[in-house]
Amino acid sequence: MIHREREQKFVREMIVMAYTKPVTTTEMFKKAYNGGYAIGAFNVNNMEIVQGITEAAKELEAPLILQVSKGARAYANHTYLVKLVEAAIIETGLPITLHLDHGDSFELCKSCIDGGFTSVMIDKSGLPFDENIKITKQVVEYAHDHGVVVEAELGTLSGIEDEVNVSAEAASYTRPEEVEEFVQRTGCDSLAIAIGTSHGAYKFTAAQCTRNEKGELVPPPLRFDVLEEVSKRLPGFPIVLHGSSSVPQQFVKMVNENGGKMPDAVGIPEEQLRKAAKLAVCKINIDSDLRLAMTGTIRKYFAEHPDHFDPRQYLTPARAAIKELVKHKITDVLGCDHKAF
């Protein structure tokens, strides 16, 4: 028994040694689809965020997608982000995908493919169906020639996130009758759909919600009927959910109690995301929750230590808050703990 355990540990260490570069999502999604869980796709902008996320994943042996938006790339610079992610892979040994979030042009996708990303999203969901297909197909051809996978989008999410800003009126649910033709004609590897999630920390207006007994806003439920219809038409095909932060109220409170002002920020209930992860959803995007954890923690730290000025002093608890949040997401929302190897 002891011998076998030691042997398994050795094999695991050998596998861990194999990951020194980012991987694609192909194997990850296959396992996630069949295993009834989802991979967390967390947005990264700086070292502390990368470290907080990847330390959590390492402790829980979770596969991971680290994603970079156009805005993050403009903020931190392409090379810095690629090298930070590569450093995280070397430190953790985990299978990690480096993904472009919301690529808005062939040129941007090409630049990321040429520059070390293993996955890109081309988001032309705002264009008519045929034009979305045309540009997505162009990205897919270039990406596949270079061993990179592509996420595309049908349907439009409302909300604000970096460069993406869609009003509630312009948002629309994915039409299931379009998905087979879209996937067939584009050759994309995964598909982001709109079933009622939304970008940012203010996903819904008070008028769209009800209030619970604590006075907190409760958003309208996700359209699981649309998800089920899509997955029926695309059996085995990985589906992606954007805008899936849950806006934890303890961090909103922390922000508001320490000089911030975020009234009525509201997100997607975690139990609905857990349900989606058990179905065809293989990738769940989380960004706002990381921002809230970091900002709430830093605000609290500043309020409690007005004399401190060393960034390491307030970034240490901020990084720890991100780590705790991601551990909770991996275990309780995504269900991908101990699925890395």
Ligand SMILES: [Zn+2]
């Ligand atoms: Zn998104």
